[in-house]
Amino acid sequence: MNINQLMAKSQQGDKLSMVTCYDHASARIINQSEVDMILVGDSAAMVMHGETSTLPIDTATMALHTRAVVKGAPNKFIVADMPFMSFRKSLDANMQAVEQLMKTGAHAIKLEGVLGNEALIKHIVQSGVPVMGHLGLTPQSINQFGGFKVQGRDEAAAQAIIDQVKMLQELGAFAVVLECVPSALTARIVSEADIMTIGIGAGPETDGQVLVMHDLLGYPSDFQPKFVRQYLNTEALFKQAFNAFAQDVKSGEFPSEEEGY
Numbered sequence: 001m002n003i004n005q006l007m008a009k010s011q012q013g014d015k016l017s018m019v020t021c022y023d024h025a026s027a028r029i030i031n032q033s034e035v036d037m038i039l040v041g042d043s044a045a046m047v048m049h050g051e052t053s054t055l056p057i058d059t060a061t062m063a064l065h066t067r068a069v070v071k072g073a074p075n076k077f078i079v080a081d082m083p084f085m086s087f088r089k090s091l092d093a094n095m096q097a098v099e100q101l102m103k104t105g106a107h108a109i110k111l112e113g114v115l116g117n118e119a120l121i122k123h124i125v126q127s128g129v130p131v132m133g134h135l136g137l138t139p140q141s142i143n144q145f146g147g148f149k150v151q152g153r154d155e156a157a158a159q160a161i162i163d164q165v166k167m168l169q170e171l172g173a174f175a176v177v178l179e180c181v182p183s184a185l186t187a188r189i190v191s192e193a194d195i196m197t198i199g200i201g202a203g204p205e206t207d208g209q210v211l212v213m214h215d216l217l218g219y220p221s222d223f224q225p226k227f228v229r230q231y232l233n234t235e236a237l238f239k240q241a242f243n244a245f246a247q248d249v250k251s252g253e254f255p256s257e258e259e260g261y
């Protein structure tokens with residue numbers, strides 16, 4: 001799927017679905033599904049590497065994950081996340097990070113926040129790279145927020161988010177992820193701005209929804225946000241399969257004659 005097909009689908013009124021993915025095997029399964037987009041998110045730091053925030057992951061690791069996903073999902077629109085601080089250095093260093101991610105075969109990059117990134121976003125777009133913004137709860141600013149908290153609850157904060165969505169639109173971003181904002185604020189954004197919106201914990205009004213793959217598949221997790229809907233209990237299914245294998249090995253049931261040479 002290319003950006004024109006994606007935008008056309010959205011403009012027809014089709015709600016878009018996006019999931020995160022970080023590995024080749026899962027990407028191959030998503031490639032066979034009806035999901036429209038894949039985000040190789042910096043949430044990889046937490047779900048793939050066991051970190052307590054998204055901050056520790058670097059551009060090289062994000063590029064490695066993105067390349068694996070690109071090879072597994074040739075039919076999907078793939079967005080690579082710019083990790084913490086990778087876009088807050090000199091223009092040269094920022095663009096090297098963009099280049100590293102785009103050379104994996106991704107179709108777009110995503111970066112958190114807009115204030116202080118205005119010139120960079122313009123430069124990335126003018127370099128031929130589609131940019132997806134990310135506003136509301138931006139997990140790379142977790143230390144400033146003091147935790148994973150809903151954003152834009154009071155009028156001043158809500159207006160600031162609306163203004164930033166409009167800035168992204170002006171700067172040429174093709175879409176924005178809205179994370180953990182009240183549904184009523186999302187409704188205002190959708191009516192006041194003209195940019196594709198993808199929500200996570202932002203209510204039903206957005207043009208599409210994104211979830212972290214491991215949340216929707218029911219992998220083990222220490223914290224389950226309210227907005228997650230779990231479609232599978234992978235933890236239970238995996239445990240069942242691992243135990244069945246262990247028991248078959250113990251009993252001598254595995255391998256059989258046919259499974260040997």
Ligand code: KIV
Nearest residue numbers: 020041042043177210
């Ligand atoms: O990295 C990520 O998974 C994300 C989503 C939460 C949107 O940015």
